[in-house]
Amino acid sequence: DETSMVDVVLMHSVLRAVPPRASLILVGDVDQLPSVGPGNVLRDLLECGLVPVVRLTEVFRQAAGSDIILAAHRIREGRMPEIRRAPESDFHFVERDDPEQIAATLEQLVRDRIPSKFRMDPIRDVQVLCPMNRGSLGVRELNQRLQQVLNPSRPAEPAVEKYGWRFQIRDKVIQTENNYEKEVFNGDIGSIEAIDPIEHEVSIRFDNRLVKYDFAELDEVSLAYAVTIHKAQGSEFPAIVIPIATQHYMLLQRNLVYTGITRGKKLVVLIGQKKALGIAVRNDRTQRRYSGLLECLRGPEPDSKS
Numbered sequence: 218d219e220t221s222m223v224d225v226v227l228m229h230s231v232l233r234a235v236p237p238r239a240s241l242i243l244v245g246d247v248d249q250l251p252s253v254g255p256g257n258v259l260r261d262l263l264e265c266g267l268v269p270v271v272r273l274t275e276v277f278r279q280a281a282g283s284d285i286i287l288a289a290h291r292i293r294e295g296r297m298p299e300i301r302r303a304p305e306s307d308f309h310f311v312e313r314d315d316p317e318q319i320a321a322t323l324e325q326l327v328r329d330r331i332p333s334k335f336r337m338d339p340i341r342d343v344q345v346l347c348p349m350n351r352g353s354l355g356v357r358e359l360n361q362r363l364q365q366v367l368n369p370s371r372p373a374e375p376a377v378e379k380y381g382w383r384f385q386i387r388d389k390v391i392q393t394e395n396n397y398e399k400e401v402f403n404g405d406i407g408s409i410e411a412i413d414p415i416e417h418e419v420s421i422r423f424d425n426r427l428v429k430y431d432f433a434e435l436d437e438v439s440l441a442y443a444v445t446i447h448k449a450q451g452s453e454f455p456a457i458v459i460p461i462a463t464q465h466y467m468l469l470q471r472n473l474v475y476t477g478i479t480r481g482k483k484l485v486v487l488i489g490q491k492k493a494l495g496i497a498v499r500n501d502r503t504q505r506r507y508s509g510l511l512e513c514l515r516g517p518e519p520d521s522k523s
Contacts, residue, residue, distance in 0.1 A: 219450070220245030220258065261510045283308075284306045288485070298498075300312070309485070323488050327367070345442060347443050352464050368387050382439055387409060391404065391407075471500055
């Protein structure tokens, strides 16, 4: 599943582990972001012409007739989504030009408007997705801002400051690397349930499992009120809020926005500059990858002289 995220090294290991008589079914969306590691495996497999391909067209994540789906299709085709939607729509674009206005509107939406109108929990159900880590609309700044309004510090409760973050009870956190011993993996999102300043332990609940971290292990987690779109690939959330501005210029690409909005199940809100959204929708020039896999699959070109 999510084969667009698989690089050539991982695919090589998978294929070596599969018995020769087995069948292998790969599922993925080639229009999403390519793998973080080297290669472009899914696209190369689709383009080689040697593998049977089935394209699924029925939508399951969103409701039938969802405006999220209509917007996703338009963006994938290089067209701007319809900006002005009816109030009952599940896709909205809120235009703001100044970065501080974008951040303030985002805060208001996450804290007040979305929970009130859609009866969603602002921490559990609403996820902010950012194109970048840095900047006033990046993951770090927005996490600190949202932590202050969604889970303000309480003097009577323990907290721990480690690796540039302040961790508090009820904080939403994300695992940032694979930990096979604890059985938690890169991208897993949980909630802090307890902090023991005597034992130097933090207890984090991931779904139905409570996992304990020594304070020295907290470099494996970070706040997750806001995460990058790259981190969210492969996940889904009831509501998605995405800030988009020209300060994200280096990462304003069609597949990034497409990946972000298709994470939302019931509601997607983009906040920011119409110009920045237009830049992203028009930009399908993803970085070219020289894996050599497509050429290997197709084999040598026939000799025109023979």
